[in-house]
Amino acid sequence: MKYISDYIVPIGPEGLYIIDTGKWRTRRPEMDIVKCKKCGTCFLYCPVHAVKRHEDKSYTIDYTYCKGCGICANECRFDSIEMIPEEGDSDA
């Protein structure tokens, strides 16, 4: 009998690849650091952990995996994030 899997259970240590969600964007979030009150809501809600938290409790967006879903802009209570159309490539 020929097997295509080496494993007896559905696991996958190889072929674990990271989906480049950064390439999915058609709009990108822009953060206004003046309006930003560092409440951390966007950090909690971002589904791909694109919002990074720094030592001084400030937050920035890392565009490597940001897929432009707009949840951070939607959830921000202080309107400090705006979704603007993506242009060109996805490098931050």
Add this chain to the structure above:
Amino acid sequence: MKEIRLHGIGGMGTVKAGEILVHETVKEGKYGNSMPFFGFERQGAPVTSFVRLDDKPIRPKNKVYQPDCVIVLDPSLLVSANVFEGLNDNSIFVVNSRIENLEAIKISDRVARIAYVDATGIAMELLNRAIPNTIMLGAFARATGWAERKSLEEVIVKFFGEKNREAFRRGYDEVKVIELGEGQL
């Protein structure tokens, strides 16, 4: 193999009494099993315990239907429970009863030996609680001779403490054992 059925009321230590008999027999290098049967587990509900004792491993795990000995821990059960059901011929009947006059109790004619002791009275006197099981075990040991007296006493003390040593001994000493011959009572 000896089969024993204990009848009690929830809270009297009927189940524990059955287990103690097994502890004693296993301590002596023999075999026993003890199984309780009750409906809802609560004080005041009727409780039956089924015990088997033997020199070799015991296979049946079900209820006892033809007991060689019945132990009744409360006199009210003589009326309210079917304590005589299935009794073997020549069986031994051990009952917690204050009644001196045996004619007042209707005894089955399959009982060959009856043993009675006022276990509740002794329990109230010694332990201040109406839990007659240790006294009844003493009565059982004397009436049947199926358990080593010393051994049983030690198991009881191990489970219930020194106070019950006296209770066991009183049960053993004060139980009245009557052989019922032909045409008795």
Add this chain to the structure above:
Amino acid sequence: MPEIKVQNGNMAAATGAALCRPDVIAAYPITPQTPVVEYLTQFKADGEIESTMSEVESELSAMSVVTGASLAGSRTFTATASQGLALMYEPYFRASTLRLPIVMAVVNREMISPQTLWGGPQDALCVRDAGWIQIYVEDNQEILDTIILAFRLAEDKGVLLPVNVCYDGFYLSHMSERVEVPDQASVDAFLPHYVPEHIKLDPIRPMSVDPLTNGYLLTEYRLRHTQGHQRALKLIDELDAEFANQFGRSYGGLVEEYCNTDSDAVLVTMGSMTGVAREAVDLARARGRKIGLLKLRAVRPFPGARVVKAIAGRKAFGVVDRSVSFGWGTGITFQEIRSAMYGEGSNIPAVPMIGGLGGEDVTIEHMMLAIDCIYKAVESGLSNETVWLNKEIDIM
């Protein structure tokens, strides 16, 4: 040195589990299993075991916690009964298909309705196709020993499947009898440390666990699962011999035959009622009937070959079931046994019998009646309609 004690079935189960040094125990109480949880919690409180006890709020939680712990590489134990087993069905299926070597004691209890508390294997038998190994035992010594065997079986690299050790509620769980408890050193020698390789949540060796899987791969994993059961078929017999060698007690492995070598008919039972069946066989033999007894231990994997070997060539067989397979109108293990006999023994008259439901006692009279029914089939050469033992006895 082993110690002779007097234990009820639940204490025997808790003691057996404790001796196997589980890393994590999570269980939710349900009559008649509750004392198992209480005893294990007491052992932990007294410092007798080092397991992490996880207090959970339901059986669903219990199986989920134990699944997670097993995925993280722990040896795990849990216990439940009837409604609790039903409640944990969702993670129960996953535990076997993720090949986690969890050991669970099932204190067999009738499923409601009608409202009932008493013993019967309907609960575990109804989930027999969820992929777990299931072994049903006859007395308290067997409970303790089989739990130790279960861990060894489950963790074998060719098996890697969870195991149910099933014992009758009240008849065994609340019945006190003599039990020989092995010492910790002997159990340690029999049961080595569990080291998972096939699946593990480990940051050092990350893997995706259970992603959405296509049918082609799923089929392959199911096939591998059945291979685990095939391996268990062999191993259950082998381990029984090894256990007997070390501890001096044997249970026959997948099945046990009693007085069956020269029999002309076979009575098949499972669980605690086997005890009274042995008495009945002795009694029937004393009266000149050459009846043999087959005690079914493993229901999954099903020991087809050994069942055939025990029944082939006889003039009839009867199965006393403490369960109901509703659509068939017979007991559940009857279906399994008859299915195994198809082929080599398909023309042997078969007598399905149901008794002992809902806490009704199976007595020696019932077993003698069962033997009578089997011999009626021997004479007529025909299979029977289902005999409902408790109802038939009333007529007699």
